[in-house]
Amino acid sequence: MPDAPEYKPVEDSVPKVDNAVAVGENLSFQRKWWRFERAVWVFFGLIILADVAGAFGRGPVAKAQQQTDSLTLHYERIERTTTPSTMTFQFAPSAIQQGHVHLFVSQSVIKQLGAQRISPQPEQSILSDGGITYTFPATSANALVEISLEPALPGVYHMETGVPGMQPIQARVVVMP
Amino acid sequence: MSTILVAIAGYFLMMLVVRVLTRRPGAQMTLFEFVIVFLMGGVIILATVGHDRSVTNCTIAVMMVGLLHRTVAWAKTKSDTLGAIIDGTPLVLVRDGQVQDEVMHGMRLAKEDVLAASRTKGVHDFNGIQYAILERNGGISIIKREEEPGTGETES
Numbered sequence: 001m002p003d004a005p006e007y008k009p010v011e012d013s014v015p016k017v018d019n020a021v022a023v024g025e026n027l028s029f030q031r032k033w034w035r036f037e038r039a040v041w042v043f044f045g046l047i048i049l050a051d052v053a054g055a056f057g058r059g060p061v062a063k064a065q066q067q068t069d070s071l072t073l074h075y076e077r078i079e080r081t082t083t084p085s086t087m088t089f090q091f092a093p094s095a096i097q098q099g100h101v102h103l104f105v106s107q108s109v110i111k112q113l114g115a116q117r118i119s120p121q122p123e124q125s126i127l128s129d130g131g132i133t134y135t136f137p138a139t140s141a142n143a144l145v146e147i148s149l150e151p152a153l154p155g156v157y158h159m160e161t162g163v164p165g166m167q168p169i170q171a172r173v174v175v176m177p
Numbered sequence: 178m179s180t181i182l183v184a185i186a187g188y189f190l191m192m193l194v195v196r197v198l199t200r201r202p203g204a205q206m207t208l209f210e211f212v213i214v215f216l217m218g219g220v221i222i223l224a225t226v227g228h229d230r231s232v233t234n235c236t237i238a239v240m241m242v243g244l245l246h247r248t249v250a251w252a253k254t255k256s257d258t259l260g261a262i263i264d265g266t267p268l269v270l271v272r273d274g275q276v277q278d279e280v281m282h283g284m285r286l287a288k289e290d291v292l293a294a295s296r297t298k299g300v301h302d303f304n305g306i307q308y309a310i311l312e313r314n315g316g317i318s319i320i321k322r323e324e325e326p327g328t329g330e331t332e333s
Binding site for chain 1: 197268280
């Protein structure tokens with residue numbers, strides 16, 4: 001017959017060191033962690049303030065405008081991936097020739113910045129070197145054209161636009177993730 | 178691919194935010210904190226799946242988060258430091274009836290939180306508490322003052 005197992009009564013289930021309960025407390029680590037916590041919340045606060053200002057898009061800092069003799073471009077220098085935005089082209093009277101305006105936009109506007117829709121619909125679209133030239137009927141000064149954008153991927157993209165034969169506008173757009 | 182990257186980023190962002198929210202989102206979670214944690218999870222999942230709400234994409238995201246969590250749990254068993262960073266360490270809130278103000282303040286705990294835990298052990302004031310310990314899971318363990326040596330009790 002095998003020996004019966006030996007049992008010892010449990011006298012105290014709480015581990016002790018130097019007659020004090022050993023809980024594994026590490027107060028010096030915890031003090032460092034509290035300092036880290038404060039730094040993280042300050043960082044979060046700064047991030048939120050920057051976001052309200054538009055540093056990550058969709059705010060005052062993100063909005064930009066460039067102007068030439070023939071064209072004023074309103075756009076967002078900071079976009080967000082898959083978030084819709086609008087790029088507005090405002091033509092000066094000098095851009096209107098024989099009842100039409102022509103607008104060149106680089107391929108980056110169509111592809112990387114994800115042009116979804118152009119309003120009004122162009123009368124003609126001509127593929128040209130590095131982009132597309134649109135032709136719109138125009139009878140009044142300050143004609144407006146809007147292109148709806150929705151970038152698919154984050155990155156930094158360079159774009160060029162303008163009225164063919166006149167000074168172009170070049171811009172850099174940052175697309176946030 | 179982007180789903181996996183966003184899921185990884187979202188997992189560690191949630192880990193950081195929940196960790197710096199102090200330990201109350203654990204066992205001491207109030208109804209409001211419960212809502213906050215669900216709100217954060219909902220926001221993260223929106224960015225994780227993006228426009229691709231297919232079963233394939235959602236399955237990949239869930240599997241990725243599960244794999245990450247298992248990996249982190251394994252890493253915690255290998256490194257006490259990592260475990261302390263991710264889960265914290267137990268903290269003594271009350272020692273021999275004396276409230277540890279530094280810890281209570283640092284963990285944003287009120288004396289009532291400790292008394293609430295002690296009442297479940299039949300202890301009605303701090304004098305009856307030998308140790309109150311804020312555990313890594315957010316629970317408060319109470320060890321009553323011993324009437325006789327060897328009769329300490331714990332409760333989470």
